[in-house]
Amino acid sequence: MATLLQQYERVVGTEVIDQLWQLARLLDGMHIVHINSTRAGGGVAEILHRIIPLKHELGIDTTWETITGDADFFQCTKLMHNTLQGNRIDIPDLLLRHYENINTENATRLKGLLEDADIVFIHDPQPAAMIESIPSRKGKWIWRCHIDVSSPYRPVWKYLRDFVRGYDASVWSLSEFAQRLPHPMYLIPPSIDPLSDKNSDMSEEELANAYARWGIDPDRPVITQISRFDRFKDPLGVVRAYRLVKDFIPVQLVLAGGGATDDPEGEEVFNEVKASAGDDPDVHILLLPPDDHRTINALQRISDIVLQKSTREGFGLTVTEALWKGKPVIGGDTGGIRLQVVNHHTGFLVNTPEGAALRIRYLLKRRDRLEEMGQKAREFVRENFLITRHLREYLTLVVAITNENRDRIELL
């Protein structure tokens, strides 16, 4: 059976994998530790499940540990997560003290490992305070923020900042997210894994099943938005854009997402979207379990065009996923969508439902352009947003941070 690196080599090319080997050689003898809060569920665990085995195959001595905590601890870190993304809620002092205690307990448990490591990556806020309990650190500590912190609730960020400023460096997904800190703030956009259930190739049979399962007509165009039912994703705007197109082209709309029922506002938005769609049989509103990756993959693949009409967005990995499947994306002119959707090349940036409708009509009429943009979109992701690029930047960061903080580091 092919190794992981061999499997990626088929997707990205030999020279990309060769470069990873070259960089890995520069890390010879180093021990790298990653700490996050869970091995299952969520984007961070998903990335680590691939990055860690890849590092092992490259001969890099890497350990992945998770912290343990109780329900109160995770309630606190969930609140931190939400407030860093902009919710204005104060976290009770009692919970914050509990957060610190749990971090101390975990740091004590992992003390030997953490003291001796050459590089420690701490992912997100959950384990961020551990650094306080490891005063004798041999290596460099890096805080990796995976969250959209473009407009954090300041009191909570200030609290967390006191821990984060003690790190040797931090890593952010976009420059818009980076907060002022007294150390280098590296920028590494997220990535998708082309071999995962969400992105790997699918058979014609699986795609045919998806049409049948959801009652979608394979002979008419399909436009799709995959996202939570959240106002920032503007699902009502998507329905409006669909209606404006429908007058000209017999298009079908798929709005699919998960997690509405455990989120009061999500449920409200879901109901509004349902009401807005009425009894139109060509609008398919699907509530999916968060781990139903094969269905999401199939829905993206049977679409002619994918929308991400957000009015506010972090990076927008659903955009990356769609581009990888060769679909032009019509996206809101905001956040990380701007990094990925390049007008006339990988899709179109729009500001209104009318703008989205215009671009949908254009692409459905100009099939040649749709195909051409779809091909470009896939190549664009291949070069920029696959996990191999992500890993290359992690390795480069480690080389950079373990050398002097110079603009140019020549290891010749």
Place this chain on the structure above:
Amino acid sequence: MGEPFAVRDCALIAIATGQYANTLTELRDRLEIIPASCIYYHFWGGLLRPKFDNPEYQNDFAIWAYQGLRDKSLAERLALIDPSKYHELEDLRGELIDTIEERIDESEILPWMKATQRFYFVRSQTVVFDTKVRLDTPEELGEHIPHMSLGSIFYHFIDARRRPPWGRDDFSHWVSDFGDTYAELAEQISIVDPYFIALGELREELARVFSAHAPQGGE
């Protein structure tokens, strides 16, 4: 025959500075104080990032002038600044500021108009490393080019222009040491324009030049 060609590679990593501009005046003011490595990143770093076959503008400042300020005149002028003509980043910084100030003088509204998106100043660190691959002849170099990483292509064909001998790429410089037989090849390599194509396409074009212009039979 001189030294073998030592294939090097480079990887660039971006670093946020926390500095940004909302208006053209702010951009000018920040340009005075930001590290020179930001100038490098916003002019040259773009070449290691995504590009398309018909990019409207060639550097991040020009792109922001067009997308953020909707000012085509400034975008066109900024896009025309060729970074390879400036041996020192400070000279490039000066040219950039001059171009912006010229536009500020021409317009009453533009200097204060809030852009639709911020310009974030980013600097970069570049790690250059030796791949240990050594090539003895231009023919070997030509055969190896399709297998080079994009980082190697960037380092030898673009970044090289900022190293002595100034303004020259490593490939044509090395090939020219092989005498008159390879003069045509060296000339053809040196006139390849890297600015309107992606690095992958540049790699293909260089491979084509090597196979079309290498003398039959070699030396």
